[in-house]
Amino acid sequence: MNTNPTTISAPAGTPYISVTREFDATPAQLFRVQTDPEFVPQWLGPRDLTMTIHEYDVRPGGSYRYTHKSADGEEYVFRGVFHTVDTDTLVIQTFEFEGAPGEVCLERASYEKTDTGVRLHTHSVFPSVESRDAAVESGMEYGINESMDRLAELLAKEEES
Amino acid sequence: MNTNPTTISAPAGTPYISVTREFDATPAQLFRVQTDPEFVPQWLGPRDLTMTIHEYDVRPGGSYRYTHKSADGEEYVFRGVFHTVDTDTLVIQTFEFEGAPGEVCLERASYEKTDTGVRLHTHSVFPSVESRDAAVESGMEYGINESMDRLAELLAKEEES
Numbered sequence: 001m002n003t004n005p006t007t008i009s010a011p012a013g014t015p016y017i018s019v020t021r022e023f024d025a026t027p028a029q030l031f032r033v034q035t036d037p038e039f040v041p042q043w044l045g046p047r048d049l050t051m052t053i054h055e056y057d058v059r060p061g062g063s064y065r066y067t068h069k070s071a072d073g074e075e076y077v078f079r080g081v082f083h084t085v086d087t088d089t090l091v092i093q094t095f096e097f098e099g100a101p102g103e104v105c106l107e108r109a110s111y112e113k114t115d116t117g118v119r120l121h122t123h124s125v126f127p128s129v130e131s132r133d134a135a136v137e138s139g140m141e142y143g144i145n146e147s148m149d150r151l152a153e154l155l156a157k158e159e160e161s
Numbered sequence: 162m163n164t165n166p167t168t169i170s171a172p173a174g175t176p177y178i179s180v181t182r183e184f185d186a187t188p189a190q191l192f193r194v195q196t197d198p199e200f201v202p203q204w205l206g207p208r209d210l211t212m213t214i215h216e217y218d219v220r221p222g223g224s225y226r227y228t229h230k231s232a233d234g235e236e237y238v239f240r241g242v243f244h245t246v247d248t249d250t251l252v253i254q255t256f257e258f259e260g261a262p263g264e265v266c267l268e269r270a271s272y273e274k275t276d277t278g279v280r281l282h283t284h285s286v287f288p289s290v291e292s293r294d295a296a297v298e299s300g301m302e303y304g305i306n307e308s309m310d311r312l313a314e315l316l317a318k319e320e321e322s
Contacts, residue, residue: 015176015286061224061242081222081242083255083265092265094244094255104244104253106267108288125176127269127286 006148010136015126017136020119021148025155027088027111027118033154034109034120035091041066043150046143049076059085064093080104095124103131167309171297176287178297181280182309186316188249188272188279194315195270195281196252202227204311207304210237220246225254241265256285264292 009018023030033039037056045051049068056064065079077098084092089111096104105126112119126132170179184191194200198217206212210229217225226240238259245253250272257265266287273280287293 061222063222081244081255083242083257084263090263092255092263094242094253094267096244102245102251102253102269104267104269106255106265106286106288108263108265123288125267125286125288127267127284 004152006145008141008144010132013129015129015132017124017126017132017140019122019144019148021151022114022117022119023152023155024117025159027113029155029158030118030120030151031088031111033151033158035085039154043154044147046146047150058082058091080107100134103127103134105131105135165313167306169302169305171293174290176290176293178283178285178287178293178301180283180305180309182312183275183278183280184313184316185278186320188274190316190319191279191281191312192249192272194312194319196246200315204315205308207307208311219243219252241268261292261295264288264295266292266296 004022004024007020009020010016033043035058037053037058040056041051041053044066045068049070052067052069054065054067056066058064060082062082062085063079064082065077068076068078079096079098080094082091082093083106084090091107091109093107094104095107096102103126105124107122107124109120109122112121126135165183165185168181170181171177194204196219198214198219201217202212202214205227206229210231213228213230215226215228217227219225221243223243223246224240225243226238229237229239240257240259241255243252243254244267245251252268252270254268255265256268257263264287266285268283268285270281270283273282287296
């Protein structure tokens with residue numbers, strides 16, 4: 001199983017959150033599980049939330065919307081639009097938690113082939129430092145770490161099958 | 162004619178550009194000329210460029226794309242997607258100059274009623290300070306000032322008619 005570390009960077013006083021993680025997979029394999037709505041609910045978010053996709057139209061100008069539901073019935077809805085979708089290379093999309101309307105951030109995910117696999121690098125930029133800080137304080141780091149580990153597990157499982 | 166000042170703010174070391182301008186119009190009048198593709202080519206950009214709209218679908222999930230052409234035939238193409246469209250209140254959209262692909266920024270425009278008219282406030286956030294600086298150095302300030310003046314002229318003309 002892939003046990004590569006996840007590096008999360010959120011420098012104080014900036015509106016950014018960056019994440020880097022390497023996977024033992026090809027860019028095409030990683031891109032597929034990250035963008036295919038059949039796979040997305042299997043890795044996106046913490047393990048204790050159940051994800052339901054309402055829309056996931058991965059193309060420039062396409063929209064997405066999904067709900068994360070906790071065991072005690074709490075629901076968190078997220079939505080956005082895809083600006084750039086370059087297969088196996090680059091995705092740029094907006095992201096909004098509907099519980100904090102108007103605090104929209106822009107996320108960029110790039111896929112880089114390495115000697116042993118693929119390096120995922122994401123860069124999110126928020127409208128303000130305060131907005132970024134609020135996202136960090138909401139437990140985003142925990143969600144990112146679990147998402148990246150689940151992604152590695154899913155890739156390992158897909159490779160076996 | 163409206164001669165209110167345009168305030169442009171781009172603090173050093175940040176990825177932001179903010180613009181504030183008041184207009185002698187209602188939020189509904191300003192929102193209409195800012196979003197209706199019939200009016201947009203009449204104010205968006207410097208006076209010496211001719212704007213052609215290829216797509217301008219102002220709704221959440223809608224896309225836009227347009228070309229600015231100079232007198233000597235130089236063409237500049239821009240595109241993006243609308244994330245939020247709250248009539249007369251708030252628009253959040255992505256923005257990319259196709260000549261600098263991948264340098265996508267997120268723009269927020271809000272409309273606030275004042276005692277004498279409406280205050281437009283825009284806040285753009287770039288993926289990095291370098292990307293913001295490059296936009297500023299490209300002459301963005303000149304384009305913003307002319308756009309805001311043209312917008313005031315268009316609103317005055319529409320009010321007369």
